[in-house]
Amino acid sequence: xxxxxxxxxxxxxxxxxxxxxxxxxxxxxxxxxxxxxxxxxxxxxxxxxxxxxxxxxxxxxxxxxxxxxxxxxxxxxxxxxxxxxxxxxxxxxxxxxxxxxxxxxxxxxxxxxxxxxxxxxxxxxxxxxxxxxxxxxxxxxxxxxxxxxxxxxxxxxxxxxxxxxxxxxxxxxxxxxxxxxxxxxxxxxxxxxxxxxxxxxxxxxxxxxxxxxxxxxxxxxxxxxxxxxxxxxxxxxxxxxxxxxxxxxxxxxxxxxxxxxxxxxxxxxxxxxxxxxxxxxxxxxxxxxxxxxxxxxxxxxxxxxxxxxxxxxxxxxxxxxxxxxxxxxxxxxxxxxxxxxxxxxxxxxxxxxxxxxxxxxxxxxxxxxxxxxxxxxxxxxxxxxxxxxxxxxx
Amino acid sequence: xxxxxxxxxxxxxxxxxxxxxxxxxxxxxxxxxxxxxxxxxxxxxxxxxxxxxxxxxxxxxxxxxxxxxxxxxxxxxxxxxxxxxxxxxxxxxxxxxxxxxxxxxxxxxxxxxxxxxxxxxxxxxxxxxxxxxxxxxxxxxxxxxxxxxxxxxxxxxxxxxxxxxxxxxxxxxxxxxxxxxxxxxxxxxxxxxxxxxxxxxxxxxxxxxxxxxxxxxxxxxxxxxxxxxxxxxxxxxxxxxxxxxxxxxxxxxxxxxxxxxxxxxxxxxxxxxxxxxxxxxxxxxxxxxxxxxxxxxxxxxxxxxxxxxxxxxxxxxxxxxxxxxxxxxxxxxxxxxxxxxxxxxxxxxxxxxxxxxxxxxxxxxxxxxxxxxx
Numbered sequence: 084x085x086x087x088x089x090x091x092x093x094x095x096x097x098x099x100x101x102x103x104x105x106x107x108x109x110x111x112x113x114x115x116x117x118x119x120x121x122x123x124x125x126x127x128x129x130x131x132x133x134x135x136x137x138x139x140x141x142x143x144x145x146x147x148x149x150x151x152x153x154x155x156x157x158x159x160x161x162x163x164x165x166x167x168x169x170x171x172x173x174x175x176x177x178x179x180x181x182x183x184x185x186x187x188x189x190x191x192x193x194x195x196x197x198x199x200x201x202x203x204x205x206x207x208x209x210x211x212x213x214x215x216x217x218x219x220x221x222x223x224x225x226x227x228x229x230x231x232x233x234x235x236x237x238x239x240x241x242x243x244x245x246x247x248x249x250x251x252x253x254x255x256x257x258x259x260x261x262x263x264x265x266x267x268x269x270x271x272x273x274x275x276x277x278x279x280x281x282x283x284x285x286x287x288x289x290x291x292x293x294x295x296x297x298x299x300x301x302x303x304x305x306x307x308x309x310x311x312x313x314x315x316x317x318x319x320x321x322x323x324x325x326x327x328x329x330x331x332x333x334x335x336x337x338x339x340x341x342x343x344x345x346x347x348x349x350x351x352x353x354x355x356x357x358x359x360x361x362x363x364x365x366x367x368x369x370x371x372x373x374x375x376x377x378x379x380x381x382x383x384x385x386x387x388x389x390x391x392x393x394x395x396x397x398x399x400x401x402x403x404x405x406x407x408x409x410x411x412x413x414x415x416x417x418x419x420x421x422x423x424x425x426x427x428x429x430x431x432x433x434x435x436x437x438x439x440x441x442x443x444x445x446x447x448x449x450x451x452x453x454x455x456x457x458x459x460x461x462x463x464x465x466x467x468x469x470x471x472x473x474x475x476x477x
Numbered sequence: 478x479x480x481x482x483x484x485x486x487x488x489x490x491x492x493x494x495x496x497x498x499x500x501x502x503x504x505x506x507x508x509x510x511x512x513x514x515x516x517x518x519x520x521x522x523x524x525x526x527x528x529x530x531x532x533x534x535x536x537x538x539x540x541x542x543x544x545x546x547x548x549x550x551x552x553x554x555x556x557x558x559x560x561x562x563x564x565x566x567x568x569x570x571x572x573x574x575x576x577x578x579x580x581x582x583x584x585x586x587x588x589x590x591x592x593x594x595x596x597x598x599x600x601x602x603x604x605x606x607x608x609x610x611x612x613x614x615x616x617x618x619x620x621x622x623x624x625x626x627x628x629x630x631x632x633x634x635x636x637x638x639x640x641x642x643x644x645x646x647x648x649x650x651x652x653x654x655x656x657x658x659x660x661x662x663x664x665x666x667x668x669x670x671x672x673x674x675x676x677x678x679x680x681x682x683x684x685x686x687x688x689x690x691x692x693x694x695x696x697x698x699x700x701x702x703x704x705x706x707x708x709x710x711x712x713x714x715x716x717x718x719x720x721x722x723x724x725x726x727x728x729x730x731x732x733x734x735x736x737x738x739x740x741x742x743x744x745x746x747x748x749x750x751x752x753x754x755x756x757x758x759x760x761x762x763x764x765x766x767x768x769x770x771x772x773x774x775x776x777x778x779x780x781x782x783x784x785x786x787x788x789x790x791x792x793x794x795x796x797x798x799x800x801x802x803x804x805x806x807x808x809x810x811x812x813x814x815x816x817x818x819x820x821x822x823x824x825x826x827x828x829x830x831x832x833x834x835x836x837x838x839x840x841x842x843x844x845x846x847x848x849x850x851x
Contacts, residue, residue, distance in 0.1 A: 168644055168645075169644055169645070169646070194645060194647070197647075222488045222491070223491060223518070223522065224486060224487050224488050224490065224491060224515065224518065224519070225487070225488055227514070227515070227518045228487075228512075228515060231514055231518070232512060232514050232515065235514060281521070281522040289522075293518070419786075420786045421495075421498075421499050421786070421789070422495055422789060423783070423786055423788060423789050
């Protein structure tokens with residue numbers, strides 16, 4: 084089918100036997116069966132916990148968190164505790180209580196900086212999906228506090244309760260250095276992460292590197308089983324329209340920096356399912372999983388589709404050699420001027436964001452049996468449509 | 478070499494360390510935060526040799542000459558007092574203390590110990606503010622200021638600080654006597670206090686929760702404030718704080734018997750306001766040209782300062798810290814007179830006392846209305 088100039092193929096193939104939790108659930112049906120995998124009986128045997136074991140999801144009212152809750156419900160898990168910041172937007176209905184009467188969804192409002200709140204949240208929990216993060220935070224201390232201190236609090240709380248089977252730490256591609264290899268090479272789970280993330284000029288990168296470190300440290304020191312999941316650029320509406328890997332509009336005109344680079348997209352539903360599976364499958368403790376979809380478009384292809392389907396605007400292509408030179412000069416000037424311009428553009432960032440790189444999801448597919456159920460064309464189509472309509476979710 | 482320590486490793490501590498590291502003759506030797514991870518991250522990022530989660534341990538082991546207190550305001554008094562008693566000079570971030578009596582006690586203790594203390598009113602030391610001070614001291618106003626207008630606004634619509642504050646009913650800002658206002662307005666009040674001669678000016682404050690915040694379910698945080706300050710038959714001043722007004726101003730105007738000055742902190746511009754008038758239509762044609770040329774002059778000055786590599790966002794902080802350290806080393810007067818620190822604290826106390834009365838009156842009225850509607 085062709086919609087909005089994009090060739091799309093919607094997979095309606097149901098390859099999993101549906102085992103709804105109750106007859107009532109079966110009667111209601113699953114409205115999104117084409118978008119989600121439903122766990123088979125045999126697959127459930129591969130999970131580290133049973134359907135009634137308690138799962139905690141932090142950041143549950145966030146962009147990925149809300150979809151992760153849906154994914155877990157679709158996988159047949161019935162006992163979820165959603166931890167959200169105390170906002171008006173977070174309510175139990177938002178997490179699908181109405182559509183899944185058999186599931187027990189508990190909403191806890193609190194702050195992960197509070198040890199008490201963490202202790203209450205982690206009580207009796209078998210698996211923690213830790214998604215709460217300081218995304219978009221520009222201050223290093225604030226990003227660190229809301230990523231690392233919160234993670235430490237949660238780890239401490241789970242140590243106290245002694246029943247945790249896995250801590251799933253949701254990280255990011257931003258932690259990879261991508262500097263010590265020529266352009267065009269593969270970036271996978273074996274690639275090194277930043278050893279000096281403070282030089283990247285990005286508070287989020289610094290916080291995420293340190294967050295991963297503290298999770299590993301607690302894993303090694305106290306035997307907390309963990310899995311680290313690193314999504315690429317998670318798309319779906321409700322997010323910045325054009326990823327900075329494609330380009331930036333900081334200077335009043337859109338500078339297209341990605342060129343022919345592949346952009347590591349993962350559609351929100353695919354990503355949520357990958358996180359769910361990585362957190363639940365047996366024999367993956369201590370592993371890191373990157374999440375990217377198949378058939379990744381280049382930056383140029385994405386920008387062309389965006390302009391055609393959402394909004395046309397002028398952009399200026401900046402070749403890689405020039406963007407690298409600008410980043411280098413900016414870094415040098417920032418250092419020479421003792422921070423008169425903050426080092427937001429630098430070689431480290433260029434390597435991480437704008438260097439030609441390929442990505443792999445082989446490990447995720449092989450070890451946890453994940454496949455991106457929403458294909459790239461379909462995902463982009465939903466995304467562009469949502470952008471046009473100004474909706475929050477594609 | 479002055480040995481400096483930072484206590485409190487949050488957002489503002491970054492600015493302090495960045496500016497201190499630009500100053501010759503000093504070294505940040507230790508960082509401290511009650512959360513050890515926070516102390517660790519600051520020391521890692523800025524290559525600070527030691528970090529602590531216990532202040533007494535820091536004072537004992539690192540033996541700093543100067544301590545910068547960058548914690549939440551509730552702890553300023555106790556930390557500064559402990560540092561003074563340990564023989565350290567102290568730079569306290571704004572607001573200096575929660576109450577005037579605490580400010581008095583700290584200053585008395587510093588004087589007694591022959592130590593120096595200052596407050597982080599760094600906005601008063603950026604380039605344009607310094608140019609303004611020089612003009613006032615040179616007699617440009619033509620006498621004692623007649624009137625001042627200080628606007629210090631804050632956009633509550635966005636930003637992580639605002640979001641955290643509005644979402645979190647246990648946020649430390651809510652526990653301040655003056656809540657949000659206490660953490661922000663001292664910059665704008667201090668600008669007025671600098672030019673007042675009286676020790677106890679008359680203060681009339683009116684504040685309320687903006688309709689925007691009320692629509693968000695907030696009824697504790699006063700985010701609109703208007704203040705009139707007057708000395709007996711001499712200088713008067715208006716102070717405005719608003720979270721809703723746009724543009725969100727950070728301006729200060731001062732008017733003397735002959736001329737005035739208008740300072741824009743955001744744009745770093747200083748405009749001379751001529752007291753005399755041109756004749757007839759000339760008043761309508763010449764002043765726009767002269768004002769335009771003044772703005773061009775400000776542009777040129779800002780560009781030159783940038784090219785001279787002295788136009789950092791926190792250039793005022795660097796100047797204030799440098800001046801404070803110089804006053805320590807050369808035993809000269811501190812850059813912010815103690816009288817000004819105390820007067821700022823006093824005016825703020827008066828404002829918050831009046832706002833508290835208004836709030837309790839408001840709650841009482843609401844209670845009466847609720848009973849009547851029942």
